[in-house]
Structures are given as C-alpha cells and as structure tokens.
Amino acid sequence: MSLMANLYVGQSGLTTSQNALNTTAHNMANLDTTGYTRQQVQQGTMPYQTLERDYTVIAWKQIGTGVNYNHCKQVRGDFLDVEYRREVGRKDFYDVSTRALEEIEDQLQEMDGQEFALSLNNFWTAVQELAKDPCSAVNQSALVTRANEFLARSKSVYEGLVAYQDNLDATIEGIVEDINYYGDRIKELNEKIAEIESSKQEHANDLRDERNLLLDKLGEYGKIDYKEDIFGNVTVLFEGTAFVTTDHVNHIAIDRTLESCERYATPYWEFAAKTHYDKDGEKIVDSIDGAKIFDLTQTVSTSTNTDVGKLKSVLLARGDHHATYHDIYEDPDYYNKHIAQSVLMNVEAEFDQLIHFVVTEVNKVLEEAESNPANLDDTLGLPQDFDLFVVANKDDKVMYDIGDIDKNTLYSGFTIMNTQVNSTFIQDPTVFTFRTIEGNEDMATMEALKKAFTTEDYVLNPNVSTKNSFITYYNSLVSQVANSGDVYKGIFEAQEKTVDAIDSGREQIAGVSSDEELELMIMFQNAYNASSRYINVVSEMLEHLLNTLGS
Incomplete structure (x- = not known):
C-alpha cells in the first residue's frame, strides 16, 4: 500500500x-x-x-x-422488556384493587364521622332497654331515635361507597385517552423510524427510546403483545385485539348509554361496534356487543394473565351499577358471575343485605304484634300500620334491570336508599303500646325482637357458609374486607418487588453508567490521538521522501 x-x-x-x-x-x-x-x-x-x-x-x-x-x-434486553411490560401491568392491577379496599375500609370505619358499628350497637342496645320496660315512653322514643340514626349512618356509608365508584368511573375516560394517545404516537414514531432507517445508513435510536417508553406506559394499562417488522414498524395488540397496525390505530371509545344502569363508562373498540348514521350524518352507536375490550366475567388469574392492567382493574373494582341485596338475594348465579369479583359492588351488596335483613325482620316482628287487640284502631277495629320502617315514595315504580339479567321487575323491597323510619313513629314514638289486651307488658314481642337480632341465620353471600346474627354480620363483613385487603396488598408488594428486580436488570443492560462511559471516553480519546500520531508519521515520511527526491 x-x-x-x-x-x-x-x-x-x-x-x-x-x-x-x-x-x-x-x-x-x-x-x-x-x-x-x-x-x-x-x-x-x-x-x-x-x-x-x-x-x-x-x-x-x-x-x-x-x-x-x-x-x-x-x-437492550428484549426478554426483560416483555417481562417488565407484563409484570408492571399486573402490579398496577393489584395496586388499584388494594387502594379500593383501603377506601372501603375507610368508609366502613368513617374516619371523619361516627362509625356505623356504633349506630348498629346503639340500635341493639335500644331494643334491649325497651325489653326491660316496653311501656316506657323514654325507651320507646329511644328505639325510634336509634332506628333513625341507624338508617342515617347506613346511607352515609353507602353513599360514600357510591361516591368512590363515581370517582373510579371518572378516571376511565382519562385512561382511555392516554391509551389512544400512546397508540397514535407509536404510529407516528413508526413512520419516522422507517423513514430514517430506510437508507440503512442511520439508526433512529432516540425515537426508538421514546417508542419503548410508550410501550412501557401502555403495558401499565393492559396486556400488550407487540413485534417489530423488517422496516422498523412495531405493531401492537391490546388485550388480544389489533391496536397499532402498520397503517392505522384502532381507537378505544367510551359508551355511557347502552351497557350500564348507572350510565358508567364502558370502553369498547370503535371499529367493532354496530353503528348507523342519522339524517344529519351523525354516527350513532346501536350496539357494542362483540366490541367490548374485556370480558369481566372471566375468573381473575395470574396463570391465564387475566390480572394485568390498570384499566381492567378499575372496571372490575367499580362494577357497572350500584349493587343492592337483590344482586345476592334474588340470583346467586348472577352474584358469582358479575358481583363477586368487584370489590365495591360486592361490599355494597353485602352491606345493603344487612340493612335489608334488619329492617325486614324488625317489621316482621311488629307486624305479628299488630293483630293484638290492644293495637287495633279504636274507631274501625282494624290493625294500624305499625311498620317501624317503610319504603320511601313507595308509589314510585323503580325498574330493576341489571347487566345480563333483564328481569323487567318492579320491586319495592327494602334497600338502604329507599328505606326510612315510619313518620307515624317519628311524630309519636309511643303509638305502639307494647301491651297485651289484658294491659300487661307485651314481653312476647320483646323476646321476638331480641331474637331477631341474635339469631344466627344470615350469610354474607352464597359462597360463605358461616352464619351470623345482625351483630356479628357487620363484623364478618369488615373482617372479609380486611382479609381481602391484606391478600391484595401482599400480592401488590410482591409484584412491586418483581417489577423492581426486572427494572434493575434492564438498567444493568440499558442504563448508562458514568464510570463505564468515562472509561470508554478515555479509550476513544487515546484511539483518536493514536490515529492522529499515525497520520503525522505518514505525513513526515511523505515529506521526507519528497524532499529527498526533490534534492
């Protein structure tokens, strides 16, 4: 050379x-x-x-x-990327469930007010005091007062649970907007990366970094699968459905009219919904059957990866309506399929069931006592209406229609939100004499009333065999919430450690080490200096040859 x-x-x-x-x-x-x-x-x-x-x-x-x-x-470590994006989604799934149960615990204990358990115990104490002296106006008035307080506290707890449901619902639209944005941005980056790398001269590494970060964030919201083609385009499946393709993004939309009784947000795939256009050219959604992103009736399981993603966890925790005892009492199969996996609807239904049991049994005892001649209307000789609890606005017809159960049933059963203390008792707590026809104290009714509170004949849900009284029912409900919260918290903490370990592994491969980079900088600087000296030597040799030949 x-x-x-x-x-x-x-x-x-x-x-x-x-x-x-x-x-x-x-x-x-x-x-x-x-x-x-x-x-x-x-x-x-x-x-x-x-x-x-x-x-x-x-x-x-x-x-x-x-x-x-x-x-x-x-x-980068591609295997660690896949693991991280799945496990971070699982971590966020259990994070939402843990936070929901913590909120429920706060609502049941009512940190900023009086505990519901105290109002239940006060009601039971009022029954016991009344049993000691049934004809005492003070005891009768205390019973009505405690009954009214019991209902007020019940409604406060239930309304707190409903408010948290509404808060969760309000977050869904923001989550869907983020998912759609990530999809659109990934498609834009695909186009830029393919354009830059098409010449095979450059690598769009910084753009790839942004795309990888978006995939990380997308993995927090749901289960994703992705692959890169030979042109540098990444296609993404979200929950098994094509989300980002080589030429478009299938957006997720929100429905608030077709699925939920409470008009809660239901995410669905826009492209799969049945639609038509009205005379003004506006697109109208007719049905989202077959377009839903999730099947929320599936059993949540790590082995089948059905416990991945924040969006699914929020939908499960929130449920699709404000649950009542009807969700347990009328159809156990419906409960297992639609209610049991929703932490909020499950507690709402079980809590409402307690109130329904208490109200129904107390009224039943008093109705049996109404036939006592001492309680007949003096003018007509007919039993007076001595139900302590009544359905508010019972002339209003309320449609009961939830989810897959199209009951088309009009009901007037006692629930937390439609029950109130009989105004007759509020106006005159002594209207019920609690005396027999002979003028003696009606101890039979008192014993029946105490027995209603102490009989262990009530279960939380069809999957629980332990029977409770009114007093122990609420304790069992709180224990169930605490145990579930402890389980979810344990899973979340273990998952958090898993994610941290995977992320640490990724950082060891993809992260920048200042010490290592300084070593490389010194090495490349020395290589640069060596090349420079090599050129100087060759230049001096050429100069020497030219000078020698010239002379």
Missing part, C-alpha cells in the same frame, strides 16, 4: 474515534433521561487489500485499509 493510501487508514481511525466520542458524550448527557437506552458504537474493518494469493499457505498476504464505523446500536 502506498504512503498516500496510509493517510486514509489514519483518517478512518480519526473519524471512527470521533463518532465513538460523540456517542459516549450523548450517553453521558442523557444519564438521567427517563427511558433512555445506552448506545454503543460497533466498529469493523474495511476491506483488506490483497497483495499475493498463495493457495499453498493458510493466509494470503493482505494489508488492512482502516477501521469502519458500522453503526450505533441500542443495548
């Missing part, structure tokens, strides 16, 4: 070392940038110049022509 050609060898070393220094400086500048992936220069040799071909020897006589800057690659 001529001395002139050797200058190109030195020049290739300068260029490659300078590019490597630029890459190292770029890594250092992004040391604390979220989502940044360490970049690494790949070097190779330029084609060798063959001086002599001798097939009798192992190697021909060749001279190197310099170093080549092949490309700058990202250093």
